[in-house]
Amino acid sequence: MSNPQTEAMEISNDSLFSDSFVLDSMEALPKLTDPSLNPLAPGKSYHMKPRQTPTMRTCRFEPLALAPPADDPADAFDLTSVCRLIYESDDSDLAEMRNGEPDMPGELSNCFDVPGLLYRVVDRAQQIWAFYNDSTLCEIDICVSFGNLSRVIPLDATTLQMGDSGEVEARVVVYPGETERFIKGYVRGFKSTFLARPLSTEFLTARREAQWAGVIHPEIAALRGLFFRKGKNDQAKEDEAEETERQLGVCLVEGQAFVDLAFPPTPVSFRGDPKKAYPWARPTMFLRPEQAAQRRLFRAEPGPARMRLGDLGNCWMLCAMATLAESPAALRQIFRGGTKVERAHGAYRVRFNKNGLWREVVVDDYLPVIASAPQVAHSVDPYELWPCIFEKAFAKLHGGYARIESGDPVHVLTDLTGAPSLRIDDELADAAEEGKKEKINKLGKLGVALLHRLEEFRTAGYEILLHTAGTAPPLVSGTDNIPDLGETPEMENQLSGTGLLPGHAYTLLRVVRPSSLEPYLLKIRNPWLWGSDSRCKWSRTSSLWRNSNKKQKGLSEVAQAVGFDPDDSSVLWLTGQEMLEYFSGGGVVFTQENAAEIRIPFTFSNAKPSVILQIQVAKPIKMWMMLSNIDKRILYQENSKLDMEFETCSNYPPIMLSLASYDENGHNMNNDGAELSYRIRFNSTNDPVLPSTNTWTFLQAREIAMLCELSPSPYPYLLIPRMIDGELTVNFVENAGDFRKFVGMEYFENSCAMLCPEEVDKGVKEIPMTLGLRVEGSFDDCQISVRNLPAQNPVFANFPMFTTGNLAKPAGKGVIFQTMKTSQGIHVKHRSNDIL
Secondary structure, three states: OOOOOOOOOOEEEEOOOOOOOOOOOOOOOOOOOOHHHOOOOOOOOOOOOOOOOOOOOEEEEEEOOOOOOOOOOOOOOOHHHOEEEEEEOOOHHHHOOOOOOOOOOOEEEEOOOOOOOEEEEEEOOOOEEEEEEOOOOEEEEEEEEEOOOOEEEEOOOOEEEEOOOOOEEEEEEEOOOOEEEEEEEEOOOEEEEEEEEEOOHHHHHHHHHHHHHHHHHHHHHHHHHHHHHOOOOOOOOOOHHHHHHHHHHHHHHHOOOOOOOOOOOOHHHOOOOHHHOOOEEOHHHHOOHHHHOOOEOOOOOOOHHHEEOOOOOOHHHHHHHHHHOOOHHHHHHOOOOOOHHHHHOOEEEEEEEEOOEEEEEEEEOOEEEEOOEEOOOEEOOOOEOHHHHHHHHHHHHHOOHHHHOOOOHHHHHHHHHOOOEEEOHHHHHHHHHHHHHOOOOOOOHHHHHHHHHHHHHHHOOOEEEEEOOOOOOOOOOOOOOOOOOOOOHHHHHHHOOOOOOOOOEEEEEEEEOOOOOOOOEEEEEOOOOOOOOOOOOOOOOOHHHEOOOOOOOOEOHHHHHHOOOOOOOOEEEEEHHHHHHHOOEEEEEOOOOOEEEEEEEEEEEOOEEOOEEEEEEOOOEEEEEEEEOOOHHHHOOOOOHHHHHHHHOOOOOOEEEEEEEEOOOOOOOOOOOOOOEEEEEEEOOOOOOOOEOOOOOOEOOOEEEEEEEEOOOOOOEEEEEEEOOOHHHHOOOOOHHHHHHHHOOHHHHOOHHHHOHHHOOOOOOEEEEEEEEEEEOOOOOEEEEEEEOOOOOHHHHOOOEEEOOOOEOOOOOOEEEEEEEOOOOEEEEEEEOEOO
């Protein structure tokens, strides 16, 4: 996917209003001290200028009476106490404010022809003008030229300059969410000019540094002292996750708000463009007290329509999150590890499957903000936190926000679900190319075959993502402005009038066959709908959805058959031909609602795995078998050897999975079965649901998988991870110690050096990977154990038939592995050679 940057556009307004009125008298006022230098009240912060007056609108709480979801009867996310905040005000002008309200009472005038930007406030009793910036994405330059009969003095940050004709020119800059007192005095005629422009680096730097010096640094310093006093007595070195857990525990005991020192609220957590290094604040700092009391991870049933892009514009990640949000229960599962007590202390947990292993990422609730608005992914409900907490945890997992600006949405969905995946880019390209050659019907045989396959996948409950080509255009965060595709005319020609954007991914909800006249219709979720879909054959306003018979009003038979909803603007209906025309790639993620899993970290040394699996089943069962490389994205680190290596080598080590079964026609050397003949039955391919029986395909991919059906047998199956022994695998890293920093010690406790030391050459590098098994339901009818296969076995030379030799149990205390039931959302760590 492309890298979609979000930018604020310049908006100018020359003399939208010019007026004259009389203020009865004038009184000089002293210059005021900058309010940002004043001491803070509890719960306040310096990310914006603190208010000097209370808010003008009163609020009452209206309970929403939400019931706990079926998958959360204990109401772990505190949904039953969610209330709607009802603001009451006699001032209709305040009602149109989007992000706050002026810090001064008075008469309001909108300075632009759209709401949510700049307002002039006039206090006639005090004879004062002020300006309030209601935006969250721009600073506004104000220039007002007062007539030569006016008598005004500047207030606060305003500057005055005399003109040649005796007029007085007053200037000030107003920043998001803030009110600047402008002038005081007698006004006789004026002209005004306003320019809204992107926030300057100087402003962001000043606010960030003020917030750091006044709030964050003292908070971190106090916590460091607390952590030191409550530290461990032994000198054992903890890894980052263990240290974070210990620090969180101290905060809970001491009643202190948690700050994640491993991913601090500083520019280092961006690791990218310094212009994106925003001030950081907690929700308790950028929300009003009554709003902060209503903050929740979830304040309604989660869904894709509740998400909004932030200033990073990383739609590739949020597209995958939107797909997961189609199943609210699955979305809630990734946050299941946290508790109400932890959240009350500003700590949140998010569960991921990274490098094939399940892990929880702990983060605090500091967010990059401008005024009262997070600049990262957020919810349509400003008091709902799950999009921004998810994005922050995902950024921490990969080392910084800048490292998640672009990528493959299929990878994100795999990280969220642990499910294997399949890319369909080549099938889409081949079907589209074939369609161009068809004279009548653009949907050729390959297109029909692809749609039939996608229909089967969706019927099975698998998730499908489709993405458009090109680079995502700049978007004005927090607005509904249609992006300008003029700089990419080829994308404008291809997607204009479809509601789709370049460089974005979309969820395929259904593939239906409504009639012989329209053999395939695809229902596409489009939470980022921009513009009209009028170009599409089955657009929301198309007459095809209505009865052609004027005597029979209402929806057509096709509309009723597919469940068309004319009011749902988040859905597109495309024909098969349109799918091939508009989308350049996509993928399938083989999710299962009630899956059980086993995950085993291990290493390769000289292309020999430290573990293989013996699998025996009591009844036929379909089993997913997975092999995961270490994701290159988490290895990037400034000035590291791994980083330099991946800059020059974009490929993963070539890997494959082989499943072997007992060969009754083979040569069994021992009557007692200690050494048996086996034959390779299946090898993994680039299509997980179509493993090969006679080819050996090593793939350079982040993960591979295959789906196999196992039958009962007196002899176990053998699942053998494979790797090609070549320059890439031998010289994968110069220093194995670098790997240990990034992937955790469990891989090296299951390494060849630990489990089969007699077969490891001194100084040979060990490459960590994860072997996984996944079934629908449970492993109750399976027996699974870990074994070693000698490095000299011919199976490692790609022989289809081999004898087992001595299938010894690994040395040491046993193998570390994880088990989990997806429906429970909790992974458990074990240590044994007998897994089941």
